[in-house]
Amino acid sequence: MSPSAAPSPAPNPVEISAATTAEDIVAIADGAPVSLSPASREDVGRMKEAADRIGAAHATYGRSTGVGANRTTTVSEADDAAAEHGRLLVRSHATDAGTPLPHRAVRAMAATRLAQLAQARSGIDPAVPDALVAALNADALPEIGRYGSIGTGDLAALSALALALAGERPTSAPLVVPPIRWGADSALPFLSSSALTVARxxxxxxxxxxxxxxxxxxxxxxxxxxxxxxxxxxxxxxxxxxxxxxxxxxxxxxxxxxxxxxxxxxxxxxxxxxxxxxxxxxxxxxxxxxxxxxxxxxxxxxxxxxxxxxxxxxxxxxxxxxxxxxxxxxxxxxxxxxxxxxxxxxxxxxxxxxxxxxxxxxxxxxxxxxxxxxxxxxxxxxxxxxxxxxxxxxxxxxxxxxxxxxxxxxxxxxxxxxxxxxxxxxxxxxxxxxxxxxxxxxxxxxxxxxxxxxxxxxxxxxxxxxxxxxxxxxxxxxxxxxxxxxxxx
Structure with a gap:
């Protein structure tokens, strides 16, 4: 019987940066349009280049290895193999189930993940935060079931969002950017977060x-x-x-x-x-x-x-x-x-x-x-x-x-x-x-x-x-x- 949000006028645009606040996440959940600060996008791009160099020199979990109990399994770093590893990782982890979460919670999750990626420590491809911005502004987000997280990362929910950005899950409105091709450089970094739990x-x-x-x-x-x-x-x-x-x-x-x-x-x-x-x-x-x-x-x-x-x-x-x-x-x-x-x-x-x-x-x-x-x-x-x-x-x-x-x-x-x-x-x-x-x-x-x-x-x-x-x-x-x-x- 209770409303999930207080009545409010049309929300103002929110710029995502290192200074993003919880109040910004609420505004985006309620429909505010978003942008990524130019400085944050530049930082993400520079970190992607650095992560590629570092990952080539050091064994890196999720890039050159499997995940979880497969962490000791070496994964080929050839371009095709790395791309296939990323795609399979996202697909295999998309196991959300149960009653769908409110759309407002999904928007808050996407906004939270965008704010975290703007800190530029993940080495993710800048195309991913760009796609999140576009998905939020077009309100093109997937339906996500409420089961799949236990407090050590919202892997199932973020995998569902990743599949939507790849064009492999239906979204609430059409995607307006090219589908993301999840490689080993970006798949695990995108999933490695408690963004849904934090957003809720x-x-x-x-x-x-x-x-x-x-x-x-x-x-x-x-x-x-x-x-x-x-x-x-x-x-x-x-x-x-x-x-x-x-x-x-x-x-x-x-x-x-x-x-x-x-x-x-x-x-x-x-x-x-x-x-x-x-x-x-x-x-x-x-x-x-x-x-x-x-x-x-x-x-x-x-x-x-x-x-x-x-x-x-x-x-x-x-x-x-x-x-x-x-x-x-x-x-x-x-x-x-x-x-x-x-x-x-x-x-x-x-x-x-x-x-x-x-x-x-x-x-x-x-x-x-x-x-x-x-x-x-x-x-x-x-x-x-x-x-x-x-x-x-x-x-x-x-x-x-x-x-x-x-x-x-x-x-x-x-x-x-x-x-x-x-x-x-x-x-x-x-x-x-x-x-x-x-x-x-x-x-x-x-x-x-x-x-x-x-x-x-x-x-x-x-x-x-x-x-x-x-x-x-x-x-x-x-x-x-x-x-x-x-x-x-």
């Missing part, structure tokens, strides 16, 4: 950041609606918590409530109203770490092997092993689980007459009306999914390719679980928003100046409060969340 992490984190901003506005509305105590997010309380991110959350809530001077209904509120700055700060801290790692990986040259033109060397390594990313993804999912639990607590409070002074479930109409009773169930179902997704993916392990990769990283599973957690969190917040909107209306609460522009939108979610099909107003609440994220404190 970028998109999930972008939506999570919007939901975090929306949750702060929603919490401020809840304080007004429940006549909650402002002491829980006072400067003194924030200082006492002694945890990163609390000052930021508490200060933003205070700013949103500036001008709110209603007396608190209780000397001390339940946890749902009292500990939000703590749970939300834990989420903020997790997002800061995750965003920092994703930002590094968007422009990371992690191809194995990688070349150094100045030193004339080729380095074989395991830098593509995404242990840090897996841990950061897990931390974000765990933080969502705690924040969503706190949101569900406020939802339950809204159904209790002891905290609202109103009828059970904020019902109107005949005795026994159910009102918003079922919002608890819907939110609880989403919360159950969030908690299941919070089981650490980074604890997983498996041995592959005859033991060559004896401990896969499972960052890809971590990003799948984060996507599930973000989707569930959106549902929980939508349920809370609908409940708080009704509570504000039934109590005739006066919103402080910063929140007052939301009054009409809140009332419009459910103009009538008699028992009704809750799906349409819940969908409207879902759509309003992105608007809440734009409210300035």
């Amino acid at each position: 992490g970028v998109l999930a984190s972008d939506e999570l950041r919007r939901l975090d901003r929306a949750s702060r506005v929603l919490y401020a509305l809840a304080i007004v609606a429940f006549e909650g105590s402002v002491e829980a997010f006072s400067p003194a309380a924030a200082a006492a918590i002694s945890a990163p991110g609390v000052d930021e959350v508490a200060a933003e809530v205070r700013a949103l409530l500036r001008g709110h001077d209603a007396r608190a209904a209780r000397i001390q509120d339940p946890y749902g109203l009292r500990v939000h700055p703590i749970t939300q700060a834990a989420l903020v801290t997790a997002m800061v770490r995750l965003d920092a790692q994703l930002g590094r990986l968007v422009t990371a040259a992690q191809e194995n092997p990688m070349f150094d033109a100045a030193a004339g060397t080729v380095t074989h390594h395991g830098g593509f092993y995404q242990a840090q990313l897996a841990g950061d993804l897990d931390a974000a999912s765990l933080a969502i689980a705690r924040a969503a639990t706190n949101a569900h607590a406020r939802l339950r409070l809204a159904n209790e007459p002891g905290y609202t002074g109103l009828r059970p479930f904020l019902a109107e109409g005949p005795a026994g009306a159910s009102g918003l009773m079922m919002l608890e169930y819907t939110a609880a179902a989403a919360l159950a999914e969030i908690r299941a997704a919070a089981s650490p993916a980074s604890l997983g392990t498996i041995s592959l390719s005859r033991g060559t990769e004896e401990d896969a990283g499972f960052a890809t599973q971590g990003v799948v679980q984060l996507e599930r957690a973000v989707e569930g969190y959106r549902v929980v917040l939508s349920c809370e928003l609908l409940s708080v909107a009704r509570l504000v209306a039934q109590r005739g609460a006066t919103l402080p100046p910063r929140l007052r522009p939301l009054h009409g939108a809140l009332a419009g979610l459910m103009p009538e409060h008699q028992d009704q099909d809750l799906r349409p107003p819940l969908q409207a609440a879902d759509a309003l969340l992105d608007g809440l994220a734009e409210v300035s404190p």
Whole structure:
């Protein structure tokens, strides 16, 4: 039920360079046209020439050898044999399966791989980044199944993209450049990346950041609606918590409530109203770490092997092993689980007459009306999914390719679980928003100046409060969340 992207105007063009950001990847995913900076293209070309010289002088994984458990098998370096080796490598690794990924995720993957190749350490043919630019601008990308990656490189997905650039897989629009002829010089370098996992992490984190901003506005509305105590997010309380991110959350809530001077209904509120700055700060801290790692990986040259033109060397390594990313993804999912639990607590409070002074479930109409009773169930179902997704993916392990990769990283599973957690969190917040909107209306609460522009939108979610099909107003609440994220404190 949730949108995957916030509404936005036509995106501006994005130039890919060494300074590409996660925000650029989101813009390209949403349809922004791209170009490769002239300096980056020149660097890629120079590195290709250097890699050819270095590869001719040194045994090089994937160029002069097979891959995985075939790494000890020498491959002929004759032109025809090298070309055939590259083509077969791409074809054999294109084993994606399952439900197709959203097209937006495929665009983000292609953009991420382009940004990584722009760092010019792979020795790839410059025709490849040129083809990626053309494919993105023509929106000529393949359908890619969601299975095939385990956190040590998105080989299956990138092979599918490589086959599309070679004209061997259908694309969403016609290719406008000659098909790529995958030789040994470019096949493995193109596949040697976690671009899909990174891209999906970028998109999930972008939506999570919007939901975090929306949750702060929603919490401020809840304080007004429940006549909650402002002491829980006072400067003194924030200082006492002694945890990163609390000052930021508490200060933003205070700013949103500036001008709110209603007396608190209780000397001390339940946890749902009292500990939000703590749970939300834990989420903020997790997002800061995750965003920092994703930002590094968007422009990371992690191809194995990688070349150094100045030193004339080729380095074989395991830098593509995404242990840090897996841990950061897990931390974000765990933080969502705690924040969503706190949101569900406020939802339950809204159904209790002891905290609202109103009828059970904020019902109107005949005795026994159910009102918003079922919002608890819907939110609880989403919360159950969030908690299941919070089981650490980074604890997983498996041995592959005859033991060559004896401990896969499972960052890809971590990003799948984060996507599930973000989707569930959106549902929980939508349920809370609908409940708080009704509570504000039934109590005739006066919103402080910063929140007052939301009054009409809140009332419009459910103009009538008699028992009704809750799906349409819940969908409207879902759509309003992105608007809440734009409210300035």
